[in-house]
Amino acid sequence: MDPSRVLLIETRGPHSGPGCAAFLADGAALAAHGSSVRVLLLGDAVTGAVANAVPEIASLIRAGAEVAVDDISIDRRGMSHARLFPGVTRTSLEKTAAEIVDSDVKVVWH
Amino acid sequence: MRKSLPQTDLLLTLMGAPHADDTLTDTLRLVQALLDSGTRVSVWACGYATLLTQRALGECKPRNPASWDTEYPSTAAIIATMLAAHPEHLYWYGCRFCSDDRGADDHLAEVVMRPPARYAENVAAAGKTLVIGVM
Numbered sequence: 001m002d003p004s005r006v007l008l009i010e011t012r013g014p015h016s017g018p019g020c021a022a023f024l025a026d027g028a029a030l031a032a033h034g035s036s037v038r039v040l041l042l043g044d045a046v047t048g049a050v051a052n053a054v055p056e057i058a059s060l061i062r063a064g065a066e067v068a069v070d071d072i073s074i075d076r077r078g079m080s081h082a083r084l085f086p087g088v089t090r091t092s093l094e095k096t097a098a099e100i101v102d103s104d105v106k107v108v109w110h
Numbered sequence: 111m112r113k114s115l116p117q118t119d120l121l122l123t124l125m126g127a128p129h130a131d132d133t134l135t136d137t138l139r140l141v142q143a144l145l146d147s148g149t150r151v152s153v154w155a156c157g158y159a160t161l162l163t164q165r166a167l168g169e170c171k172p173r174n175p176a177s178w179d180t181e182y183p184s185t186a187a188i189i190a191t192m193l194a195a196h197p198e199h200l201y202w203y204g205c206r207f208c209s210d211d212r213g214a215d216d217h218l219a220e221v222v223m224r225p226p227a228r229y230a231e232n233v234a235a236a237g238k239t240l241v242i243g244v245m
Contacts, residue, residue, distance in 0.1 A: 011131070011132070011133065011136070042132070042136055043131060043132035043133070043136060044131065044132070070136075072139070073132070073136075093136060093139050093140055093143060094139070094143040094146075097140060097143040097144050097147060097149070098147060100120065100140070100144075100240065101119050101120050101144065101149055101237075101238065103237060103238060107238075107240050109240055109241065109242045109243075
């Protein structure tokens with residue numbers, strides 16, 4: 001059986017409580033168990049991609065997950081030149097739209 | 111005989127207070143991106159998200175003292191514009207219970223209010239469902 005494809009969309013920042021880190025830890029666990037995991041950090045969640053603000057992002061990347069930040073969310077917060085955690089890329093919600101509709105991809109918006 | 115719901119590729123179930131964070135903006139960005147790619151989208155507004163399409167919101171938001179001459183469209187105007195631009199690809203539903211519970215009883219004519227007991231029919235009429243926000 002093909003490993004499942006999962007798209008996790010995190011919208012909460014690390015300063016809003018433990019939910020962000022817990023959600024990303026779930027993603028790392030899925031990736032570690034063979035799922036193909038992509039994470040989109042959207043809205044306040046982009047603040048977690050700077051430096052090592054959320055250690056679970058390192059766990060995600062180590063487990064083979066792809067982690068990206070939404071470019072508009074970054075720009076709206078004046079973080080255009082922020083140094084992102086190594087391995088985190090910039091993308092857009094628009095580029096992610098096709099994946100959200102893909103019937104083979106399980107999507108969770110948090 | 112009851113009219114069947116139009117089939118869509120994706121149902122977005124939008125919940126939560128509309129102005130608490132970026133959820134509404136990001137949802138509308140996603141809807142527009144999906145429409146631009148030819149995807150058929152339905153939105154079920156639940157909880158406080160039912161307030162978005164009230165006709166009482168008018169065309170514009172109240173004036174912004176920091177930018178007096180700038181007009182900011184209301185959420186109702188934005189949604190109405192999107193619905194008019196994509197009549198065969200975008201459908202907007204509202205939960206009648208949540209709306210009535212919040213005293214919002216006058217919505218855009220294009221918005222179809224449905225009882226929560228019919229929500230499963232909306233799910234069945236969509237290829238996929240994504241829940242956004244928390245009630």
